[in-house]
Amino acid sequence: MTPSPVTPESIQHAADLLRLGKLVAIPTETVYGLGADASNPEAVAKIFEAKDRPADHPLIVHLAYATQIRNWAEDVPDSALLLAREFWPGPLTMILPKNASVPMAVTGGQNTVALRVPNHPVALWLLRVFGGGIAAPSANRFGRISPTLAQHVAEELGDKVDCILDGGPCSVGLESTIIDLTDSQPTILRPGRIGPSQLEEVLKTQVAMKSQRKIRAPGMLATHYAPNTPALLCAKDALLALLTEQQRLGKRVGVLAFSAELSALPCQHSLRLPNKAGDYEASLYLSLRELDKLQLDSILVEQPPASEEWLAINDRLGKATV
Numbered sequence: 001m002t003p004s005p006v007t008p009e010s011i012q013h014a015a016d017l018l019r020l021g022k023l024v025a026i027p028t029e030t031v032y033g034l035g036a037d038a039s040n041p042e043a044v045a046k047i048f049e050a051k052d053r054p055a056d057h058p059l060i061v062h063l064a065y066a067t068q069i070r071n072w073a074e075d076v077p078d079s080a081l082l083l084a085r086e087f088w089p090g091p092l093t094m095i096l097p098k099n100a101s102v103p104m105a106v107t108g109g110q111n112t113v114a115l116r117v118p119n120h121p122v123a124l125w126l127l128r129v130f131g132g133g134i135a136a137p138s139a140n141r142f143g144r145i146s147p148t149l150a151q152h153v154a155e156e157l158g159d160k161v162d163c164i165l166d167g168g169p170c171s172v173g174l175e176s177t178i179i180d181l182t183d184s185q186p187t188i189l190r191p192g193r194i195g196p197s198q199l200e201e202v203l204k205t206q207v208a209m210k211s212q213r214k215i216r217a218p219g220m221l222a223t224h225y226a227p228n229t230p231a232l233l234c235a236k237d238a239l240l241a242l243l244t245e246q247q248r249l250g251k252r253v254g255v256l257a258f259s260a261e262l263s264a265l266p267c268q269h270s271l272r273l274p275n276k277a278g279d280y281e282a283s284l285y286l287s288l289r290e291l292d293k294l295q296l297d298s299i300l301v302e303q304p305p306a307s308e309e310w311l312a313i314n315d316r317l318g319k320a321t322v
């Protein structure tokens, strides 16, 4: 399956495929999603099969409009309405109590549902033409790096999907922030572009951070988002020392760095990422994929700062590295 250019016809075709219970890969602003009709349990089952994903891992339901929340959630707290008004369409997923009509196949047997209105013209166009909710995890094999180009989906799941809509590169490049609103205190289950202080500013209350040890979302598994090549996170100086040492041993090493000091390394496979968190995010997965293809012995990743704007990046790098 090669990616289809976006036209009124290809959008109509994709919506028809969804109605027939087929799988469609969709561009969003975060990463590409592997979509199915969220109201059709057999269609949803195909997602798990295509990704090799355990069936108890819940999916995000994508909607065209915030007003559709009530079709999927039982109770809609004011906090959800506030966040939707501020951040939708956008890279924020809310966990709410599900209503009776949401198939258990979507929620992995849980009584909550994850909802998001994505901010990508192609995703929104398809959602509007389709009319219903589209259940979509990231369009990668379970445990691998999320796709930020249509080509990535074609390479990894090309034989499993019925259509790949090519919406160009994803502008955010990291998966959405997930916030659980089912408890009295809102809790971030997965950090993303929308950070805790932005959420706190809107909610006027403190937001908790789910401990990374408790596995509720598959994005929290330690092996998630990983390249095949062993990747190691290291501070700038340690990185230089390790690179020299590995090269002395005849190893083929890749480097992913952002500091100016590491811009001219004696290393063939060195990629320099932007030193602004937002720009870094947008090219991180692409760069990891690029280095992964070279069948190197290892990838050394420069440790980013610990500040809030790098929170989601540090979270994903922690999972991509050994």
Ligand code: TXA
Binding pocket: 028, 030, 031, 032, 033, 034, 057, 058, 059, 060, 093, 095, 107, 110, 112, 113, 114, 116, 118, 136, 137, 138, 139, 174, 175, 176, 178, 189, 190, 216, 217, 218, 219, 220
């Ligand atoms: O940016 C994104 O969120 C992308 C695009 C395609 O929208 N989607 C995405 O889906 O990253 P996925 O399936 O790769 O990750 C969704 C996360 C999983 O960690 C899942 O466990 C969590 O959302 N999730 C879904 N429903 C949940 C629920 N009811 N309770 C807790 N976590 C839930």
Ligand code: MG
Binding pocket: 137, 138, 146, 219
């Ligand atoms: Mg995923």
